[in-house]
Amino acid sequence: MRNNWIGILLTIMVVLSMALSAIVWISPYHFEHRGEDGSRNEQQTTSQSMQDIYLPSTIIHTKGDGSQQFLYDQPRNLMLTIKESLRNWQLRSGRRISSNSSGNYLSYLRHDNSLLLSYPATVPLTIFNDSFNASLSTDRISRVNHIVLPLNDSHHIYLLSDDHFQVYRINVRNMQIAAIKKAMKGGHHFSVDHKIVNNRPFVTYPNGVKLPEFAYRITTANVDNISQSLMNNSRKGNINSQTEGDVTTYSDSPSRHLNYNHKRGTLDYEHYMGQDQHYSYQSIFGHLYERLSKSTISLDSLRYDAYNSGSKTITYRSYVENFPVFNDDGYGEVRVQLSTEGVERYHFSRYSLQVPLPVDKHWTRLPSSAVVFNELHNSNHMKDITGLRVGYRWQSNQSDKTVTLTPTYYVHYRGNWVDYQTLTK
Template sequence: MKIRTWMLHLGLILTVVISIAFTWLIWFNPTTFFQNVGRTPVDTSSGVTNASNKRLDDVYTPTSLMYNETTTKKYQYFNHRSDITNQAKKIMNRVEITSLKTVAKQNVPKYLATVNQSHSLILNYPDVLPIKYVCILFDKAPKKIAENKENVDQIIIPTGNSGNTIYFLNSKKQNIYKVSVKNLNVKSLMALTKDKHTQSVATALENIGDGYRWTYPQGVKLNEYSYLINKESAGNMVAKLLGANTSATITTKQQDGKTVYSDDANQRMTVDNKHGEVEYINYDSNDKNKPKVSFSKTLEINLAKLNSLGVTLDDVRYSNYESKTGEVIYRNYIAGFPIVSEYNYGTYSLQNVTSNGQRFMFSLYGLQVPLPNTNKQKTLPSTSDILNRLSSIGYSSNRVRAIKIAYSWQRNDSSSQVVDLVPTYLIKVDGRWIDYEQLFQNFGK
């Protein structure tokens, strides 16, 4: 009996010691502890993780699911335990498109009647995409439809009919396309909204800036998150970006706190040494006679460029397209909302600077491993409250082009290797996306 008691005490002591040791490792050297947890094996022959070879529909995918109970009662759904839009995507992957017909273009009344119809689900893309890229969500589509270059950003799925008709909409131009489908399982989609872990928030549709935007008339309460972060080697990025297409010698110089890498051709990569922000530019000096790259082709080229970095793209989604500058922005998403930050943390910006040249901005820092949820939440005010406050500091309605909920990337006070993701509003004013709290802080309000 004494031996059993002695062994029990010894086992308890060992358990406490091991627990303390692991706690120390997590907080003081978390990268080492977690570096092999949940990581995809690396193909050393190519230097690129297998997970980085993402398919088009992994990046160009809907990011939110909504439901119109009536024309005025609307809800957005999110699930902190699983990606609800990814589950919806799996259901839509079984659906076959049989035909597509243009119903109306630039018709506000018909657009509003379609998007607001009662008993309908809505899959939203963050910004417009060619129908060609929406079709990859489905199992099959006729070639003529699959090559359609018209842009849309919403899929309307009526739940009260036979399930044979859905609609593609463009919220910026108020275009409507009627789509006939087969094998649509509306009940499975509706079941996602009724899962015990699924939460909902009231939404409304308002005309803001350059299109109709989803707003939150009652505000919203969202979880906060914490993640371990990792930093990619600048040398690896030099090899992947500057060394991929040339055997030229790479030169390096220090300039105003930045390291500039360049070859003897037309490539340059600049790294902000303090913040890890990277700017890569590739000018093609022989592109004068080359045709301008289309939006559709640009999206394809961009995915190849993202894959070439070898970064994890599991949570990276197409976020928005700036038609005036040709800039396409991709962001990390969490619970259906984009992550925003200074210095391009969690953001990838690609822009065609010439017909065949490209400017690419991103960060060496990335999210690695989620830490245990502390159940901290933040309540955001209603969208109308934010717009009223903007007006009070001089940002009239004609200056505000868009507004949406996002997660702000913030430093953790306890560890430099941990980042906190805090709910916020992201506002587009004067052509720039700004965190609303930073904007009000600048005005002392």
């Protein structure tokens, strides 16, 4: 009898193992983030690949009647499904079909029966090529902001660049979208629309937005380990440290040092390479990712978020459910710079969102974008606004082991993303 029970238990364990393996194979990304009961599970500790960290951050479905819906939290990870599908398509030559026409550009942002994939900021074509296994020529197309995937056209996709409102039609062979349509089912959505505001394309929210709060456990990195890794030094005694006020400086040579701000929990690393570093726009994204991936800085929840061409700086930011996370002290954000003078700089914090926690659903209702724009007009700030997005606010408190993320609108104001309420009070 005992042997029979053992055999039955072993059979059950094998079946459960096979079932879990199938779930992970079908939807690996989503399985890392949310359990079957809606609670959130700990993410894997492996770093994201360059293909994934530079993926578009938002997906908008335009229906046949022209209405648009922002999609998020699909049971199957829609962005990864699109990525894997697109990598199997054969993208042929492309040509520009529109330029310098905001009206035409808007019509493609609202293309009927399509999915619009949008990057949070411009990326070079080389990044698109790497993520989607394409080999389009950078001689014809330089920058990409949006990808339009028609759901009723098996021969073309469109690449859009906000720079001069350029639209490129790309010929496609072997375009299969059945898996994409299947992954679109379920999940959540809210109404959006595209408009041209201050001569820039905006996503607007005509009916406002209702979103839940999220809770995360915070992981605190060990500063000594960070200094050892960044300075490639396995012998702790060879790294000198000196504290002045709230800042401790770690250094192993005159050319390399790490400043740790105890009060804010942020770190600034500088490495004087000793030679000029010249990377083209098409190559610097890959180079800075490679440098960052060799550090101990966790890339798990980070996504590409911005590029400053003047300072050659890329910002990577934490995201939850396709929404960016913002913090006044820079928590959940990594900035990487490679100056033309040969100085490599990192700015980041000890604190990162690591373990999602189950919480009672507290929902926040955000007003319509029309209300937001009116308030910005009344405060005389609207003329300086160049972007609008929904994000999550991370309130700084170093003593907390967990954090609650609250949704709000962020506007791009004079080069920075800020909570719109700071401009309308």
